[in-house]
Amino acid sequence: MPRPPMKKRAMAAMVIVPAVAAGTLAVGLSVADSQGGLGGEPITGQPLVEPPVLRSRDGRLAVTFDARNSIVSIGGRKVGTSAYNSMAPGPTLEVFRGDYLQITDKNHLPAQPTNLHTHGLHVSPKKQGDNVFVNTPSGATFTHKYDIPEDHIPGEYWYHPHRHMFVNQQVGAGMAGMIDVRANTPEER
Secondary structure, three states: OOOOOOOHHHHHHHHHHHHHHHHHHHHHHHHHHHOOOOOOOOOOOOOOOOOOEEEOEOOEEEEEEEEEEEEEEEOOEEEEEEEEOOEOOOOEEEEEOOOEEEEEEEEOOOOOOEOOEEEOOOOOOOOOOOOOOOOEOOOOEEEEEEEOOOOOOOEEEEEEOOOOOOHHHHHHHOOOEEEEEEOOOOOOO
16 A cells, blocks of 8 residues: 655654754754863862761771751752751761671651662671661661671772662762772771
């Protein structure tokens, strides 16, 4: 069966829509280039502000994360967000192989459950360990306990909330941070 003839309006749309899109792209690239966005002088912002580092002492690090709505400074601007201890990102946790890490998660987020999950740590996923199924309702507190193995690979890992249905919102708000696992050598202690 032969195809029906194309209507003039459809044919015009096939030509006009790509032409308008190409023109818009060209104008956008031209504006970006004139503002230094395409290889000209880089657009600079505020210097990087590193989060505070909380270090283990005598094989132990115990910290409290107060999850709440906060006003934080990002790029020199005050922003309302959800954060740990009123900072986004949260503090960097520095531990050594063989250390004990305890994180008390206090949930002061209004009407939102939360929890805590680590990425890359070789720790127990059960009970008070790295259990992604823990539910810490608003107003509640939960303590996570991690025994970092003696043979753990040193490196950078990270923590964030992992309460299903709230992960994107809470992580995107800034509720995350780094865990630095160090080798347990005399030079590093």
